[in-house]
Amino acid sequence: MSFKNYAVPYAVDERYSKKVAYFSMEFAVHQPLKIYSGGLGFLAGSHLRSAYELRQNMINIGILWKYGYYDQARNLDQTLQVTWMEKLYSFLEDTGIRFQVNIHDHPVWVKVWYLNPETFKSAPLFLLSTDVPENDYVSQTITHRLYDANVATKVAQFILLGVGGAKLVDELGFNPELYHLNEAHAISSSFYLYQKYNRDIEEVRKRLVFTTHTPEEAGNEKHDIYLCHKMSYFCGLSVEEVKKLTGLEDDAFNHSLVALRFAHLANAVSQLHGKVSRAMWGKYKDICPIIAITNAQNWRYWADKELYRKMEEGNDHWWDDRKRYMKKRAFELVADQTGKLFDPNVFTIVWARRFAGYKRAGLLARDMDRFNKLIHDTKYPIQIVWAGKPYPMDYPAINEFNHLVHLSKGYKNVAVLIGYEMSLSKRLKQAADCWLNNPRVPREASGTSGMTAAMNGAVNFSTDDGWIPEFINHGNNGFVVPKADYANMHVEEVDDYDMNKLYQILENDILPTYYEKYDTWRQIAKNGMRDVRYQFDAGRMAHEYYEQLYK
Known part of the structure; x- marks a missing residue:
């Protein structure tokens, strides 16, 4: 099939005709596709299945993790052993789409795989991989392990999902009206969009919505802003420009806080979590409203x-x-x-x-x-x-x-x-x-x-x-x-x-x-x-x- 000027391959229900691109680090769609770790993935997987059932005009962007999250095995005394095994998926389709993303001032090749909606009865899912022979070994490892423990690798993963995902949307010619970030892992997409829309943050803001899942500040990802800059996270902006744009005052780049400042609307994932989130983030200025849409399962x-x-x-x-x-x-x-x-x-x-x-x-x-x-x-x-x-x-x-x-x-x-x-x-x-x-x-x-x-x-x-x-x-x-x-x-x-x-x-x-x-x-x-x-x-x-x- 052709992925030029991509449209969802089913008749869209007119109630859900608005085009949405949904970004998530993990999706638990079905057991054979092991690209999830826990609740965030289970939620995203059920969302995809229900979006398919409702015929929503939505595409989904994630990462094809070569070794998944990890395989849980046992040591000789029955205790936990962490093992890693390569995953192979004959049911994924090669889109033929390849493009480059700048990571650490270095062009990295990205290959795109596709989970057809009919395979598991889920909305269209595109998965990014850097595990291709054109990349050096370090670049290949970006998509090896979900939530890699190495800080630089994890920042590279966030760039791939955000910048790479936004770039893929352009490659597809999908032209979504909204970019929906499931957690703040893909907030780097906003810097790509900022450059795309002639450095007009309001153009970005009206296109961005954000789901927050973390009810305490310590659980929200923060990384050194200079490391992020060195890794090409900000799509060519200087640290001073980033600080001015995001309102960050120290050297910690707080992904969730930036998402709340760049989105025009955010949601928490239960009514109680909505109250907790509004209280938790309320001390920061310039954040968007946080409503509550309680999670559910298919x-x-x-x-x-x-x-x-x-x-x-x-x-x-x-x-x-x-x-x-x-x-x-x-x-x-x-x-x-x-x-x-x-x-x-x-x-x-x-x-x-x-x-x-x-x-x-x-x-x-x-x-x-x-x-x-x-x-x-x-x-x-x-x-x-x-x-x-x-x-x-x-x-x-x-x-x-x-x-x-x-x-x-x-x-x-x-x-x-x-x-x-x-x-x-x-x-x-x-x-x-x-x-x-x-x-x-x-x-x-x-x-x-x-x-x-x-x-x-x-x-x-x-x-x-x-x-x-x-x-x-x-x-x-x-x-x-x-x-x-x-x-x-x-x-x-x-x-x-x-x-x-x-x-x-x-x-x-x-x-x-x-x-x-x-x-x-x-x-x-x-x-x-x-x-x-x-x-x-x-x-x-x-x-x-x-x-x-x-x-």
């Missing part, structure tokens, strides 16, 4: 349709049978990895997502006396599965993962799994009776894993963060830890409070309901399935982007 891809069918038919016996089957099937994976045979009739808690300090994977095991009592309870037996990928250089998170591996060796009913990608994610959501989520409030911007868990008959049990305040009606469609005065508590007090509440709700509400009033439990699970289907399907989110962010 129901058609993630939900177990059979379970929904049984719910709609009102056939409780068959609903129970289907959930038991889903658990049994997932437990084959647990047995395969750990040699532990879990029982589909036993209450199962799953904690599975990216390992990061604030997400507190091991919170339940903070008090080992209570943990042992819970694990060995014969009246209300329990099984726990942990899974997730820490960032490969986040040693505290890796230590937490390894601690749980060692802990699990002492119990038949506790398991820690590796390989937490899209397929295992879906299976573990089907395995869960209870999907546990306990981040420190308000550090989880959205936390979308619980949405897809509810789509598979798992009951959410969470601290009151991210999307949860918009969803959980305690005891009706899930369970939530009541908020404390977290702002005036020390982190140890916060962790103790949340852990105590988790145990209280588990021991007094959740376990007795599951084992003694299963009809009530089933109804709670069904209520969650019903409430999540429309309110937190990515179709609603993709529609709101057009209605609220793109207008």
